[in-house]
Amino acid sequence: MATARRRILPGFGWDIYGDGRRIRPGDVVAPDQRLSWGRTTGIGLQHVVAMFGATFLVPLITDFPPSTTLFFSGIGTLLFLVITAGRVPSYLGSSFAFIAPVTAATAMHGMSGALGGIIMAGAGLFLVGLIAHLAGTRWIQVLMPPVVTGSIVALIGLNLAPAAWNNVDAAPVTATVTIVAMLLAGVLFCGLLGRLSILVGVVVGYVVAVFLGEVDFSAVGEAAWFGLPAMTAPTFHLSVVGLFVPVVLVLVAENVGHVKSVALMTRRDLDPVAGRALMADGVATMLAGSGGGSGTTTYAENIGVMASSRVYSTAAYWVAGVFAILLGLMPKVGAVVATVPVGVLGGAGTVLYGMIGVLGVRIWVQNRVDFANPINLAVAGVPLIIAIANFTMVFGDVVFEGIALGSFAALAIHHGMSWVARMRGTDPGAEVAEDQDPREVYASPVNADDLAREADRRPDPSA
Template sequence: MTWLALSFQHLFAMFGATILVPYLVELDPAVALISSGLGTITFLLITKGQVPAYLGSSFAFITPIIVAKAAGGVGAAMVGSFLAGLVYGIVALIIKATGHKWIMKILPPVVVGPVIIVIGLGLAGTAVDMATNNPAGEYSLQYFSVALVTLLITILCSIFLKGFFNLIPVLIGIAGGYLYSLAIGIIDFSKVIEAKWVQAPDFVIPFVEYTPSVSLEIILLMVPVVVVTISEHIGHQLVLGNVVGRDYVEKPGLHRSLLGDGLATMLAALIGGPPNTTYGENIGVLAITRVYSVYVIAGAAVFAILFGFIGKISAFISTIPTPVMGGVSILLFGIIASSGLRMMIDSKLNLGSKRNLIIPSVILVIGIGEATLKFEKFDLHGMALAAIIGIILNLVLPYDKDEQTNHETA
């Protein structure tokens, strides 16, 4: 029973964020649950059962998936996600052969921090629209009140709740907003009543639902996001190592954890789920419980898979009003942006340096302004373009004398 309780804690910790991503990009949340469970089990196997990490839906891919779906349908988005996972595998092989220090030279905080800020602020408009508009797309004070109540509950839980409950403010906020929505009568339970207890989710299978086609536009739209997610992955491995008291970058090796993450994303793409990434929320659960068993993590993964096949649960998730998700999104997307700023602060980035001022400035304006580089056969959009330009600027711009000394000794 203790094992079940611990696994459920991990399930609850990842649940809110994992279903929010497919909700925003119009994929089936049940598939996202299943892909997160399968991806986590795959990750545990690839890392030889040594890294107790849970994988859930990645926020970094929200905008690229939306743009990819608009350009070529859900099939294009899944192909792009698969290619992003494939890049993980390629990087993992290079790291196995050459070590991992080079990748941090290419992806320093001066590049990754601003790109993370772009991810959060680039989604601000989406969050506000979800929070303020009714199903007809018109402003609704009633719907906005739902978003504000949800946001307030989430904030209060984040600040005042302690222990495990402090790790699931999003889930509690969604529950509170849902109850408020129920009280004002904007929830329709007909789908839940009609749903079967056991039913297959809306899987999106290649060669069944669509014929895979690789285009340069999709590659340039989805693959550059890996710049951010690999940095996020490395950060999580370092934090997890500090919590558990082991060096996971050395053993089982960064190449194994990256490969596991990449295979999880490729697997998700093959069934119609969003790309996966390791979850900080579950690292927080490990820190509180001090139970670092991979079997507990695997148990949560199994529960996620089972939940995905329970039709009543899938239907219940679909009844969550848009402003409820809008309310938590206002906070979550802001936190994403703030985490990019925190990365720059924690790395003691000297913005008095012209180099360190120019790189974030260019990344932020190009990314948030959604600049597009258009050629005849492809477009390179906002965040992807910003990430590539940021990497190039980091490689070519000269350091100040003091910084050059510090860079060479790093």
């Protein structure tokens, strides 16, 4: 029997799985195990490819330096592994929830002001994680039941629709080709390539843009091969607080959903580290904001790599994190990424923002939200209109736009109407049932039912 390795530091050090080469039928490589370093490195590079397309799109859309974002996403991933003691395999890539608030904050106070908002969001997420670590996550479920979580996720995607159209309108041919390529890639290819439809679509759109003369390569030749990424210091403004508060709610749902998904696939109880996961993402987001990177979140793309490879080893994520840091230290790579033209960004944004919106709808469907219930109907309907129309209110120096107002409305309508209904004895059952499967009350990054079927086919390691 193999002797457990002594951990050098939390999240570092693994037991060899079997012979290090083959995975037994129906089994998985656990987070604290690894295959041979050659195979582990290969899987780690797959994680880099899986995260790359979505991670670099956020800085391109928000006009942040791509190399800086890659650099901090790698560092944030390694910090996440250490803080969660190597129990939760995850890559921390750029969060699309930050696009709208960063764009608005940049228009008000420049990039430095947006970075201050990212740090505030990270601090808020860390505080939520600390409370969850001490008190558990049940209160999150009570605060944000599925109807509220779905509404907030959906409204963030739909609020970005005008931004997508502005980019599409600038180069409609390239944007259309990018959209079609993304959609076809999702159904033409199987395995990893099928899950990389975003990256495939961007590459195809980029090639078309080159032929149309829409790509400027002048900055690529001037960029150095090695060097530190561009850094920007944050500034803090009270007026951006309202823009970034809703992002914290989405990050909470994404992180808790990720932890529950991994727990289901590996048949391990990871609820005790859910608070750590939230704190870790909060720290990573604050670190990124302190130097010019995009805010981070756990990545659904990498869940797909784990599900297909059956390797949940955090060693592969150490490889991915280190490789992302190395890419961030190569300015020429960042310069190439920065040449992606506006038409490609418009096409990619159209698909991605739509998917974010539909993800909110999927949360409603998976959790069987009853829209015959007038409370649920109001929670879903009113915030979406507020976000799509981008309602705006100004209170002194603080500006609240569609996403912030819509998110506050979702919370206020749900809890306010539920309270009145309980007081009047007319509560139609808006609360989550006590016996509901806890994995169904969060925005899981992958389909919960598919995960359950896959997990049922695997042996329980504790048996």
